[in-house]
Amino acid sequence: MDQFKGQPRLPKFSVPKRYDVRLKPDLSACTFAGSVSIDLDIVADTKFIVLNAADLSVKSDSVCFTSSKVFEPVNVELVEADEILVLEFADTLPIGVGVLAIDFEGVLNDKMKGFYRSTYEHQGEKKNMAVTQFEPADARRCFPCWDEPACKAKFKITLDVPSELVALSNMPVIEENVDGPLKTVSYQETPIMSTYLVAIVVGLFDYVEDHTSDGIKVRVYCQVGKANQGNFALHVAVKTLELYKEYFAVQYPLPKLDMIAVPDFAAGAMENYGLVTYRETALLFDDKHSAAANKQRVATVVAHELAHQWFGNLVTMEWWTHLWLNEGFATWVSYLAADSLFPEWKIWTQFLDETTEGLRLDGLEESHPIEVEINHASEIDEIFDAISYRKGASVIRMLQSYLGAECFQKSLASYIKKYAYSNAKTEDLWAALEEGSGEPVKNLMNSWTRQKGYPVVSVRLQDQKLEFEQSQFLSSGSHGDGQWIVPITLCCGSYDVNKSFLLQTKSETLDAKESKLVEIKSAWVKLNVHQTGFYRVKYDDDLAARLRYAIEKKILTEADRFGILDDSFALCMARHQSLTSLLTLMGAYREELEYTVLSNLINISYKVTRIAADATPELLDCINQFFINLFQYSAERLGWDPKQGESHLDSMLRGEVLTALAVFGHDLTLNEASRRFHAFIDDRNTLLLPPDIRKAAYVAVMQRVSTSNRSGYESLLRVYRETDLSQEKTRILGSLASCPDPNIVLEVLNFVLSSEVRSQDAVFGLAVSKEGRETAWTWLQDKWDYISKTWGSGFLITRFISAVVSPFASFEKAKEVEEFFAGRTKPSMARTLKQSIERININAKWVQSIQNEKQLAETVKELAHRKY
Numbered sequence: 001m002d003q004f005k006g007q008p009r010l011p012k013f014s015v016p017k018r019y020d021v022r023l024k025p026d027l028s029a030c031t032f033a034g035s036v037s038i039d040l041d042i043v044a045d046t047k048f049i050v051l052n053a054a055d056l057s058v059k060s061d062s063v064c065f066t067s068s069k070v071f072e073p074v075n076v077e078l079v080e081a082d083e084i085l086v087l088e089f090a091d092t093l094p095i096g097v098g099v100l101a102i103d104f105e106g107v108l109n110d111k112m113k114g115f116y117r118s119t120y121e122h123q124g125e126k127k128n129m130a131v132t133q134f135e136p137a138d139a140r141r142c143f144p145c146w147d148e149p150a151c152k153a154k155f156k157i158t159l160d161v162p163s164e165l166v167a168l169s170n171m172p173v174i175e176e177n178v179d180g181p182l183k184t185v186s187y188q189e190t191p192i193m194s195t196y197l198v199a200i201v202v203g204l205f206d207y208v209e210d211h212t213s214d215g216i217k218v219r220v221y222c223q224v225g226k227a228n229q230g231n232f233a234l235h236v237a238v239k240t241l242e243l244y245k246e247y248f249a250v251q252y253p254l255p256k257l258d259m260i261a262v263p264d265f266a267a268g269a270m271e272n273y274g275l276v277t278y279r280e281t282a283l284l285f286d287d288k289h290s291a292a293a294n295k296q297r298v299a300t301v302v303a304h305e306l307a308h309q310w311f312g313n314l315v316t317m318e319w320w321t322h323l324w325l326n327e328g329f330a331t332w333v334s335y336l337a338a339d340s341l342f343p344e345w346k347i348w349t350q351f352l353d354e355t356t357e358g359l360r361l362d363g364l365e366e367s368h369p370i371e372v373e374i375n376h377a378s379e380i381d382e383i384f385d386a387i388s389y390r391k392g393a394s395v396i397r398m399l400q401s402y403l404g405a406e407c408f409q410k411s412l413a414s415y416i417k418k419y420a421y422s423n424a425k426t427e428d429l430w431a432a433l434e435e436g437s438g439e440p441v442k443n444l445m446n447s448w449t450r451q452k453g454y455p456v457v458s459v460r461l462q463d464q465k466l467e468f469e470q471s472q473f474l475s476s477g478s479h480g481d482g483q484w485i486v487p488i489t490l491c492c493g494s495y496d497v498n499k500s501f502l503l504q505t506k507s508e509t510l511d512a513k514e515s516k517l518v519e520i521k522s523a524w525v526k527l528n529v530h531q532t533g534f535y536r537v538k539y540d541d542d543l544a545a546r547l548r549y550a551i552e553k554k555i556l557t558e559a560d561r562f563g564i565l566d567d568s569f570a571l572c573m574a575r576h577q578s579l580t581s582l583l584t585l586m587g588a589y590r591e592e593l594e595y596t597v598l599s600n601l602i603n604i605s606y607k608v609t610r611i612a613a614d615a616t617p618e619l620l621d622c623i624n625q626f627f628i629n630l631f632q633y634s635a636e637r638l639g640w641d642p643k644q645g646e647s648h649l650d651s652m653l654r655g656e657v658l659t660a661l662a663v664f665g666h667d668l669t670l671n672e673a674s675r676r677f678h679a680f681i682d683d684r685n686t687l688l689l690p691p692d693i694r695k696a697a698y699v700a701v702m703q704r705v706s707t708s709n710r711s712g713y714e715s716l717l718r719v720y721r722e723t724d725l726s727q728e729k730t731r732i733l734g735s736l737a738s739c740p741d742p743n744i745v746l747e748v749l750n751f752v753l754s755s756e757v758r759s760q761d762a763v764f765g766l767a768v769s770k771e772g773r774e775t776a777w778t779w780l781q782d783k784w785d786y787i788s789k790t791w792g793s794g795f796l797i798t799r800f801i802s803a804v805v806s807p808f809a810s811f812e813k814a815k816e817v818e819e820f821f822a823g824r825t826k827p828s829m830a831r832t833l834k835q836s837i838e839r840i841n842i843n844a845k846w847v848q849s850i851q852n853e854k855q856l857a858e859t860v861k862e863l864a865h866r867k868y
Contacts, residue, residue, distance in 0.1 A: 005084075015041040016153045053140050133267075139196060149319060229284035233298050236302045259275075264759070291652070293655070322426050328396055331354060346558075359391075394534045495529070572846075622863075639654075713744060733761055753790075768803075806836045
């Protein structure tokens, strides 16, 4: 039996074709009993059957394999370390088809994975529901199976559940037989699919329903009493299914689509075939109490999960190495859908936030390639990160923009047709796109998916010639040796004067005259036009000054204004550029009004004040004053109250600008926030505190809370306890720890671990003020055993580490963190820990370089006193 231990994949001598699964959950005892019969094709001589099982107790005497005769195993061993069930038979099994039968029992766990329990209230009483979450490798916790994406099979599900409950699975119900307190529900057989997409939910629910134009029934299920909060997601789902049917040129493959809000859910949502599960915040929208940002999140998450019904479910990655294909693609295409439904959201400009997050993680030496070798199931969780999703989506966008939208869509449709109901690898997609476009797609894309990192392209102007040079960008300022095939686009003095080429070597020169870039002597030059490429650009001083002028004169598109700022910030952090020059550039954005650009400007200003607090505490007041001056213009234009008919983007921006002014200590903002907050405490329906500015008011109130003045904190906790809207709860959790008093921060962190906060939401409470950093770190160490026990088996544990550890900026602290975790690391958090320590070291080097800047104090004082 030892030959099967420690292997990354199951042996290939038996292939599952169909599962008949019967489950009987006991919601009060939190256990379940089950049986499975698997139609199995034995394809090679063997005395063994090896499949996945974990946290199950298998009844050895129930196991048998029936083909020409009945075979009973002489040995049944569950190897927990490898999550496999090994069955050994006395004789070699006959080649061909047989049926494997197994009875088993398990626990409805509270870890939000496998077959688990979630809690909800109904008529004042606490109840359990049973839910599945099988991706990446947890179907094995519900029934023994071949739990690998390539082992596709059909599934026939039957459930025995309390007769008053709703029981859902991937397919429609074919019959329901009630027998007193229990009922047996059986479902249509599924099409061929992977185990990680099987889904079951049992509990009490309401729903709203609609149909697509071609008759697909779509429902949104949620807790009883919340049905009307499902209408917006329902509308998005119906429209999106119709859109994807056209885009992929393939019908939605199932007879129905259910989407359900689950109160305890570790991820944002999960694309189970025909039964998509969501966190409440990602599916429900309440007209009165949800913000514009919540609405947008619901739309993009629904569009993301429905993209998977084709890309992921119908065509599935062959192994987890190709996870990025699923996630990167669904992320990219969700923007395509949202843009089609809500053009006024300018969602492709907002897509730049995805790119930036990808660039930020991929600028670390501890990053990983998009296609990452996965050996053991325990390594899969950690690659559900900004590389797979955000860098993945960004390189797909770069490729689409290089090949052209129409050619890209046609090639994609033929890829889906070719691999429907089977599995594909990354290179299969490249082959389809190469065939459709005649371009060297595979060669171009391998440089982006098979090596980690990305280039910074430096450009300078010498005697009418533009000189380009690429080198790997690392936030640490170190030199990397990667090289890419970079699709370069550039404009000179106007968007009509443009040029594009592939930079395939380290450096290249472009003659401006030959390229008809006549104005190059004095005109601005912008590379990576509209930021469709996944790289950064460094301009020489003269070109940078011209761009700053173009920003002030509002000549550039918002995507380009975003990109110049974001690249400049990254170059500053990597010490390729001074903080003085970054702050001077930020000053050029004083009249900026576009949401995506301002939102990034605000995020960068937070990071600058944090680093300045460590590097030059004596300049902090001036820096805060500069940022207050910078955001006054937009704050005055937006005001506190929503305007009739204003845009969705302005609604989102108002909250972010007011939050920034509160964080930087703007007294007028803090006073007004306090006045409106008190009106809200007296009357939850007051018009003085609409949802879009609640977070800003909560953060503002927490800025003035201290051990001796706790009333604002107590009031916020009261709102938290009284609301049943998850979005309101997470808004409050995200504001509490912004308090500058470390004693209050400690109280908040302990509250986050209490039974009042669902374990899925605890990570929202980790957004700690800079004054609370040290407190949070001590707390993390004190509570580590509890945190590790509660969250250690899922991916949320990594959020505790990165949130608490990454903000530090000293080499001593990096050492301290390393020493603390030396004996406490698990494979599922090793990568995050290394990345967090690398971030501390990057910050520490940045602090040193800022302390050596000669011009800084003078510039900061001048900027702080400049009146805009």
